[in-house]
Amino acid sequence: MTTTSTPAELIARSNRLGSDPKVTNYAGGNTSAKGTATDPVTGEPVELLWVKGSGGDLGTLTEKGLAVLRLDRMRALVDVYPGVEREDEMVAAFDYCLFGTGGAAPSIDTAMHGLVDAAHVDHLHPDSGIAFATAKDGEKLTKQAFGDKVVWVPWRRPGFQLGLDIAAIKRENPQAIGCILGGHGITAWGDTSNEAEKNSLWIIETAQAYLDEHGAKHPFGATVEQNASLPDADRRDKAAALFPTIRGIASHDKPMVGHFSDDPRVLDFLASEKAPALAALGTSCPDHFLRTKVKPLLLDLPADASVEESIARLNELHEVYRADYTAYYDAHKTADSPAMRGADPAIVLVPGVGMFSFGANKQTARVAGEFYLNAINVMRGAESISSYTPISDAEKFRIEYWALEEAKLQRMPKSKSHATRVAFVTGAASGIGKAIATRLAADGACVVIADLDLAKAQAAAAELGSTDVAIGVQVDVTDSAQVERALDEAILAFGGVDLVVNNAGVSLSKPLLETTEQDWDLQHDIMAKGSFLVSKAAARVLIEQGLGGDIVYIASKNSVFAGPNNIAYSATKADQAHQVRLLAVELGEHGVRVNGINPDGVVRGSGIFASGWGANRAKTYGIEEEKLGEFYAQRTILKREVLPENVANAVAAITGPDFSHTTGLHIPVDAGVAAAFLR
Template sequence: MEKTLTFQHVSYLWDEARALELSGDEVALFIYRSNLLGADLRLTNYAGGNTSCKITETDPVTGQPVEVMWVKGSGGDIGTLTKAGCANLYVEKLHQLKNRYRGLEFEDEMVALFEHCLFDPKCATPSIDTPLHGLLPFKHIDHLHPDALIAIAASKDGEQIMKEIWGDTMAWLPWQKPGFDLGLQLEKVVAENPGLRGVILGGHGLFTWGDTSYSSYINTLEVIEQAAAYLEENYGKNRPVFGGPKLESLSPDARRSAAAALLPTLRGLASQQRRMLGHFTDDARVLEFINSHDLARLAPKGTSCPDHFLRTKIRPLVLDADVMQQAEGVQDYLKAQFEAYRQDYTAYYERSKHPNSPALRDPNPVVILWPGVGMFTFAKDKQTARVAAEFYTNAINVMKGAEAVSEYQGLPEQEAFNIEYWLLEEAKLQRMPKPKSLSGQVAFVTGGTGGIGKAICETLLQHGACVVAVDRDRLDETQAELRKKYGKDNALSAKIDVTDADSIAESVKQTVLQFGGLDIVVNCAGLSISKPLGETTQADWDILQDVLVKGQFLVSQQAVEVLRKQAFGGSIVNIASKNGLVAGPNNVAYGTAKAAQLHMSRLLAAELGPDKIRVNTVNPDAVLRGSKIWEGDWAAGRAKAYGVSVEDLPAHYAKRTLLGEEVLAEDIAKAVLVFVDDQLAKSTGNVLNVDGGVAMAFVR
């Protein structure tokens, strides 16, 4: 099938072969179209917009054919939409709701009535946009939030610009909060203007449609392409973009270093009410805006599209580049800026609230702009923090386009509040799953790709933490596996040499840039050498001391610097060994290093207590399955020491314990979890043996 246009500003992704495979299944084609539209962030942002199709189904009660609308359900994302994420409703019943509608003051009561229009009672929950699709006569409808269209929709002269581009083939509806009344207005404007190809919602977004999934897809792409091309022609035509640059960016390396140094402090300040995770970007579009003359004028205007400010708050916190470059006083400046932002946000709430408004939410900024460096965003989880950055980048694109052709207008403050504190939005927030025990926390696990280390990573991820697995090898495969199981935003791998301070600094920097800071440090990197005294070389001694003792020292030293900047405590867990307590044969170098690890933990616990940083130790013994240290000569050495075969080692170790149980990597991970998830929040300097019960290792 030929493209109807050569697209330069949107992605044409339609695969006719794939479409032919789905032919005959209108819902499958609708899902396919939705996924293609959601795959291009220039067309709509994550979880933004919605799509629909109307088909004929057989009524299960009457057996008669009925028109049913399939539409994206509440809270879904068209890029990843499946049938399970759709609501399906009787179109006739949606129209009959007009008889129940009592006016704008009673908008919210209509949402509950959508449930009575469901064709399949087990389908996804209908969204507030359902009537905007259901009351229109078209079979296939796309409602998107493309930056290029919102730029026009948020322009002072938006309606005039619309007519200049599309003539009478597009219609304009002024800003109004989504709901049943907006659906009625869409129905009316379409009925009064035959031949329309779409409608622009002022300050909000775009509605387009077609008789088939493909025609709707093409119509949508064409309209967005035409809008983007119009903006492109006008960038810099009458004045420089954003008034031109006011300052230059730091170099990429300098931006990265400056961001990593500041992020833990920002995270601590942003986490006044709950622990937040951070995201940093120095995308060229962001730098163009934050380095410009127009930053001071445009940033306070806030965002326009409801999807934008629901995730970014109405406006960002903008830092003063000159103050941030000073050698002293930055900490006090940041504290004052955060406090001023909280007071301003609280005043906005008090000015705008209604008698039944939900309580004031977290008044800390979500978006923080540092001219010359980049943008920081903070949220309850990494995905939300990343998406907030994407949405504010969308808002920057909108401001850029609007300023190129007219004058940018944010939503009026009261309208913004009415969306942000909408009771329906509050209900959606209340329905979200409760946070897990480690939600909002970042774990840094050395030796993270080995048997014990990887088990620790998985256990912490299962309980809601973001995890950085640092090690020397198996990095790509470990990261891919963890991201596949626990989400792409939640896991990272990084190369480390725990004997080298620069290598540690780089892996800590990667952690901070990825997640905003860290909370949990697990020193699990290790190796084992089992030899009699006479056969132990100085090289054996040195490498054990370097990896186990110096490694634990250097990692803890650099991690504590980050923890102190955040100023809300943290947890260090050191994986030592039963051999740190028990004297065994042929083990002088390894046992000595493990004993040093154990006592260093106690020393750090004593020093770091005033910072609310807890330091505890887990002592494993004989974790054979999957452990890296048993892949080398260690197993043979221990088998020789005990006079058994390597194959018999697991049974040998299990038999000598009080419980007669083999110790697994997962058992060690559970012990780490107990120390870090606040089950033992008032425990520091302690030792937990996970060895099946070795009486000689009892701490006494």
């Protein structure tokens, strides 16, 4: 018979709880277990506490995400606890209680888990439980819904004192299985892992059953018809039209990536008569407002307001929001408060359209939206049985600008060079384009792989990671409507576009007398016209965002070198090269840099070479096609074959921070072809 270890049992329970959005949100809550292990120094048994560490997520928790503490030392901290005014010092003291090496840093909630006299403890943030926690008469409702099995705990900021309070409640209420933490969430316990999980789920399900049975049918009041959801296509079109402006608003202080949600629950909330008042109250659970800020920016125009009207009003409301947030900071700051982190909204709500959420990366932006949806669910529950009453702004500030929260932010790793940037790369399902997309994603960018072949684009995107990292879209760059649609997909996925790479291309190798009008038109349509259409559509977005940006043309050595038998291709590349110069001059006033890359002889992985160009060039030079890369290398100064990755490196460099003052440049990536030197 095998016995499951205490950490393994805890992780299994945590993963089950964390995978259910009704139980807790992403990275929300924490769990623990107490047990005995052998001290490798003394060989004697020692009591330990395993608890989810700081910053982890229950749904994906592994043993590395647990903090492991000696229970005797952790509980001995009670004797040296200096009082609630200095309770933050206890977090540093947890380090002196750690057992062994490795593991995660102990979180602020460690005291709750260690001091409560139960083998297993769960602290969770279920919407149904927080509805009681934020109800005006939550204490009375808790007794009505749960009897004496669940005890009300008035709001207290997480920390050592809250751990002492809950431990006392457990001692004084032996019949209780858990508690409702005012303004915050729930805590439950049990003698076994199964019992703790069962008790947690009982509280959550009982809370929801009470809401379902006793809650008002329309907790948000009547529907305001002028704010009702727009039809699907109109809603998405308006979202795409507004998103660059809204992203610029959210990125005034610091660049952000965006996420859009038109979840029916969001649209229902925005169409209700109570939405303005409830939105103004802000969120309550610390896990919520640390992601969403204390309150959202709500557009106060009807759903059918024009895009132009909406943009003008959003910009006005942004100024109001910034002034309001600054006043909130100034009203509650103390001499040792961290500096204000920015006064822009993280959540922007547009009636009839949906919710726009923002973060330092796509996952953070998406999770912020999920947390605000949790907040809407909480408001709905609280309003259905009482009135929604979040914690005060003063208490929110104590959490948001907590020294411990600041320390957590300072521990975050340094951002990569292209973090927060959204890259749109054409012809990116193979060859040079795929290498560019891969490099930019590795450097932290969100990447849109745009290609004529949708299946290949989606497959290439999947290789880079989840849709938080990359998406694939279909586009024929010769069709302006398709270009606009592909950019709209990019906007709806990530909030906008910052970096555009015109890479889509085709080539036919023929001498002048064999080059047909159709050959000429095909190459110019794809590369010259296609680059123009993509740059024009992207420029509108870049200008509206107001965040600057980059446009890069993958031109060619042939844009300046007169090679044999490729009149149409080389003339098209010369067209692209001059577009770089023209657009650099025109878009510079908007902070948009336009540069070009001139590769040569990129044979490996190239879609162009594989489609017949390689065979034709090999015939022109009188060599075997499989030796074409070697041939190109030998004619260069450096005697090196040029690979797609070499071109990708140049794109990453010219669009990175080290070249912030460079525009109108063409970078040769040809291993040195003297005849193509720029002059």
